[in-house]
Amino acid sequence: MEKKEHIISILVHNKPDVLARIAGTLGGKGYNIESLSVNSTMQYEISKIVMTTFGTQETVTRIENQLQRLVDVIQVDDLTNVESIHREMILVRLNLTTDKKEQIKKAVDTNKWKVIVSADTYIILEITGDQSQIDFALAKLTPLGIADITRTGIIALNLEN
Amino acid sequence: MKLKGTQILLKALEEENVEIIFGYPGGAVLDIYDQLFKNNTKHILVRHEQGAVHAADGYARATGKVGVCLVTSGPGATNTVTGIATANMDSIPLVVFTGQVPTGLIGNDAFQECDITGITRPCTKHNFLVRSIDDLAVTIKEAFDIARSGRPGPVLIDLPKNVMAAQTEYDPANVKIRNYEAPYRPAPKKMANLLEMLMAAKSPLIMTGGGVILGKASDQLTRLARKYQIPVTGTLMGLGSFPGSDPLWMGMLGMHGTYYANMAISHCDLLLAIGVRFDDRVTGTIETFAANAKIVQIDVDPSSINKNVAVDLPIIGDTTAVLNDLLKFLDEHNYTYEAGERKEWLDQIAEWKEKVPLTYCQNGKVIKPQFVIETLHKLTKGDVIITTEVGQHQMWTAQFFTFDKPNTLITSGGLGTMGFGLPAAIGVKCAFPDKQVVDIAGDGSIQMNIQELATAAQYKINVKIVLLNNEFLGMPRQWQELFYEKRYSHTDMTYAPDFVKLAEAFGVVGLRATKPEEVEAVLKEGLALDKPVLMDFRVSREEGVYPMVHPGDSIANMSLGSREMIN
Numbered sequence: 151m152e153k154k155e156h157i158i159s160i161l162v163h164n165k166p167d168v169l170a171r172i173a174g175t176l177g178g179k180g181y182n183i184e185s186l187s188v189n190s191t192m193q194y195e196i197s198k199i200v201m202t203t204f205g206t207q208e209t210v211t212r213i214e215n216q217l218q219r220l221v222d223v224i225q226v227d228d229l230t231n232v233e234s235i236h237r238e239m240i241l242v243r244l245n246l247t248t249d250k251k252e253q254i255k256k257a258v259d260t261n262k263w264k265v266i267v268s269a270d271t272y273i274i275l276e277i278t279g280d281q282s283q284i285d286f287a288l289a290k291l292t293p294l295g296i297a298d299i300t301r302t303g304i305i306a307l308n309l310e311n
Numbered sequence: 312m313k314l315k316g317t318q319i320l321l322k323a324l325e326e327e328n329v330e331i332i333f334g335y336p337g338g339a340v341l342d343i344y345d346q347l348f349k350n351n352t353k354h355i356l357v358r359h360e361q362g363a364v365h366a367a368d369g370y371a372r373a374t375g376k377v378g379v380c381l382v383t384s385g386p387g388a389t390n391t392v393t394g395i396a397t398a399n400m401d402s403i404p405l406v407v408f409t410g411q412v413p414t415g416l417i418g419n420d421a422f423q424e425c426d427i428t429g430i431t432r433p434c435t436k437h438n439f440l441v442r443s444i445d446d447l448a449v450t451i452k453e454a455f456d457i458a459r460s461g462r463p464g465p466v467l468i469d470l471p472k473n474v475m476a477a478q479t480e481y482d483p484a485n486v487k488i489r490n491y492e493a494p495y496r497p498a499p500k501k502m503a504n505l506l507e508m509l510m511a512a513k514s515p516l517i518m519t520g521g522g523v524i525l526g527k528a529s530d531q532l533t534r535l536a537r538k539y540q541i542p543v544t545g546t547l548m549g550l551g552s553f554p555g556s557d558p559l560w561m562g563m564l565g566m567h568g569t570y571y572a573n574m575a576i577s578h579c580d581l582l583l584a585i586g587v588r589f590d591d592r593v594t595g596t597i598e599t600f601a602a603n604a605k606i607v608q609i610d611v612d613p614s615s616i617n618k619n620v621a622v623d624l625p626i627i628g629d630t631t632a633v634l635n636d637l638l639k640f641l642d643e644h645n646y647t648y649e650a651g652e653r654k655e656w657l658d659q660i661a662e663w664k665e666k667v668p669l670t671y672c673q674n675g676k677v678i679k680p681q682f683v684i685e686t687l688h689k690l691t692k693g694d695v696i697i698t699t700e701v702g703q704h705q706m707w708t709a710q711f712f713t714f715d716k717p718n719t720l721i722t723s724g725g726l727g728t729m730g731f732g733l734p735a736a737i738g739v740k741c742a743f744p745d746k747q748v749v750d751i752a753g754d755g756s757i758q759m760n761i762q763e764l765a766t767a768a769q770y771k772i773n774v775k776i777v778l779l780n781n782e783f784l785g786m787p788r789q790w791q792e793l794f795y796e797k798r799y800s801h802t803d804m805t806y807a808p809d810f811v812k813l814a815e816a817f818g819v820v821g822l823r824a825t826k827p828e829e830v831e832a833v834l835k836e837g838l839a840l841d842k843p844v845l846m847d848f849r850v851s852r853e854e855g856v857y858p859m860v861h862p863g864d865s866i867a868n869m870s871l872g873s874r875e876m877i878n
C-alpha cells in the first residue's frame with residue numbers, strides 16, 4: 151500500500167500529561183511524529199493537536215485506533231482524506247552583511263515577504279503557507295544566508311464539517 | 312461535613328463496594344494505613360508489592376470485580392509495575408493506589424519519590440496524579456469506571472501525602488463523572504452479512520478468547536455453538552469460556568495447541584473470532600493463518616481489529632451484546648445449517664482428533680507432569696479454580712486439565728509473568744474461601760514470589776500449590792533442546808531449596824511425591840487439608856510440551872516430539 155503523509159487532528163482533554171500520553175502511545179508502538187502543533191480550543195478544557203505522520207492508510211488507521219483508546223482523547227480525524235487547508239509558518243533571521251544586503255532587500259520586495267523586525271545588521275521575516283510554499287521560500291532564502299530559522303508544525307482545518 | 316483525604320478514600324472505596332485491599336505500607340501511606348486501622352478495613356498484608364497486584368488481579372479475574380491494591384511511594388510503587396503490566400496485557404480491571412511525596416516536593420528527587428505515573432503510562436489503561444483534595448473523590452470514581460468499562464484494564468492513582476491530609480466536603484451523591492463506556496450500537500447490516508457468510512460456509516469454526524470471559528458471554532457463545540453445531544477452539548485466555556467436556560470443544564490452538572485445533576484453523580472456511588486479539592503465539596505465521604477462511608472478528612476494542620490479522624467482517628461491541636444480537640438475528644431469520652455438510656466437517660475433525668490426540672505416556676518410574684494434572688482433575692472433578700505460573704506446566708495445564716466454566720483458569724497469558732500463580736491464588740481464595748484453589752506451579756516460577764507463602768500462612772488462606780518440579784526452567788530448556796543443540800545455558804535449576812522444608816519454614820504444609828504411585832495419595836492428602844499446602848511432585852526432567860509449532864512457522868506445521876517417552 152502507498153505510503154504518504156497523513157495529517158491527524160486530535161481533540162483532547164487539556165490535562166498536564168496528555169501530550170506525553172499521545173507521544174508515548176505512538177513512540178512506544180514505533181510510529182514517528184513528523185510534525186506537531188498543540189493549542190487550546192475555544193473551550194479551555196479542550197485542546198487540539200494536529201500532527202503529521204508518514205505511513206500507509208492501514209498504519210494510520212491503526213494509529214487512530216490506538217489514540218482512540220486513550221481516556222483523554224475525545225476525537226481523532228484524519229484530515230488527509232477530506233478537503234482541508236494546511237498552513238505552516240517560519241521565522242527567519244537574515245544577516246545584512248554588506249555583500250548580500252542589496253540581494254536580500256530585492257528578494258524581500260519581489261516575494262512580498264513580511265518583515266517583522268528590521269535592524270541595522272539583520273532582518274526577521276515571517277512567512278506562512280502550505281508545505282510547498284514554505285519549501286519554495288526556503289529554496290530562495292538559503293542562498294541569501296539564513297542565520298537562524300524556526301518552523302512550526304502543520305496546522306490544518308477541514309473545509310466543511 | 313469536612314473529611315480528610317484518607318477518610319474520603321475509604322468512603323469512596325465503600326461506594327465502589329470494595330471488600331478487600333491487598334497492600335503493603337510505607338512512609339507515604341502511613342496516614343492511609345492509620346485510617347485502615349481505625350475503620351477496620353479488610354486488608355491483606357502481602358510480602359512484596361508485586362504479590363499485592365497479582366493477588367488483586369487474581370481476585371478480579373475470579374470475581375469479575377475490580378481488584379484494589381495500596382502501596383507506598385518510590386520502591387513500593389515501582390514494585391507494582393510487573394503486576395500492572397501483567398493485568399494490562401490481559402485486560403484485567405484493577406485500581407492501584409500508590410503513595411507519593413507531598414506535591415511541594417514532587418520533582419525534587421525527594422526521598423522515595425518516583426514518577427510512577429510516568430513509569431506506568433504505557434502499561435496502565437489510564438493513570439492519575441491527584442494534585443488537589445477536591446479532585447480526590449471524582450478521580451477515584453473515574454478510575455473504577457475506567458477500569459471496568461469497555462476493554463477493562465488497570466488504573467493507577469498516585470496520592471501525594473499532603474493531599475491525603477487535606478480536608479474537603481464529601482458527599483458521594485455529588486461526585487459526577489463523564490461516561491467512559493462507548494454505547495453499543497447494533498449493526499443489523501453486519502448481522503445480515505454474517506448470516507450470509509454462515510449460509511455459505513461449509514466448515515465454520517469458532518475461536519474464543521479472553522474477551523468472552525471478560526464480557527461474560529460464555530452462555531451466549533455456548534448456545535451459538537451448540538445450536539448451530541459449530542466446533543470451538545480457544546486461546547489460552549479463552550479456556551473455560553466454552554465447556555471443555557463438550558464434544559464440540561477442540562482444545563487450545565496455537566503454538567502448543569492441539570493438532571486438531573490447528574488443522575481445523577487451517578482448513579475452516581469461516582472463522583468466528585470472538586474476544587481474541589490474534590497474538591503471535593496463537594497465529595504462527597500470519598500469512599498461513601486461517602488462509603482458507605473468511606474471518607469475522609467480534610471485539611469490544613476497535614484497536615484489536617485488523618491489528619495482526621486482516622479481517623473480512625469486524626463487529627465492534629461488547630461480546631455479550633453482540634452475541635445476543637446475533638442469536639436473535641439468526642433465530643428471526645430461521646438460519647439452519649446444511650446437515651450433510653456439517654456432518655462432513657465434524658467427521659473430518661473427529662478423524663483429526665483420532666489421528667493425533669493429546670497424549671503422554673505414564674509408564675515408567677518417573678512421574679509425568681501431565682499425569683499429575685490429569686489426576687488433579689479426576690480428584691477435584693474439575694470443581695476448582697486453577698491458577699498457574701508460566702512455563703511448561705502452564706501449557707500442560709491448558710492441554711490436560713478440562714475447564715468447563717469461565718473464570719476457572721487464571722493465568723498470565725499476554726505478559727507471561729513467572730511468579731503470578733501463587734499471589735493470584737491467594738487473591739482468588741480471598742474471593743472464594745469455600746472453593747478449592749490450586750496454583751499449578753513450576754520450580755522456577757514458584758521461587759519468584761515464594762515469600763507469599765507467609766501471607767497464606769498468616770491469614771490461613773488455604774491455597775494449594777501443585778509444584779511440577781522438573782529442576783529446570785523447563786520451557787526455555789525445551790527451546791534449547793530444539794533450537795540450540797541441547798546447550799542448556801543457565802536453565803538447570805538443580806540447585807534449589809528443599810521445597811517441603813521451605814514450606815514448613817513458612818508455616819505451610821509440605822508434601823512430596825517421587826513415584827507415580829504416590830501422586831494420587833499426595834494430592835488427596837494435600838487437597839483435604841484445611842491448611843495451605845505445597846505439594847512437591849518430582850517429575851520427569853526433560854519432558855517436552857507437544858504438539859509444538861516452531862516459532863515463525865505455520866500452525867499447520869506441528870512437531871509432535873518423540874511419542875516414545877523415555878524415562
Ligand SMILES: Cc1ncc(C[n+]2csc(CCOP(=O)(O)OP(=O)(O)O)c2C)c(N)n1
Binds near residue numbers: 701752757781
Ligand atoms: C518474570 C519472567 N522471567 C523470565 C521468563 C521467561 N521464562 C518463561 S518460562 C521460564 C521457565 C519457567 O520455569 P518453571 O517455573 O520451572 O516452569 P517449567 O517450564 O519448568 O514448567 C522462563 C524463565 C518469564 N516468563 N517471566
Ligand SMILES: [Mg+2]
Binds near residue numbers: 702754779781783785
Ligand atoms: Mg521447572
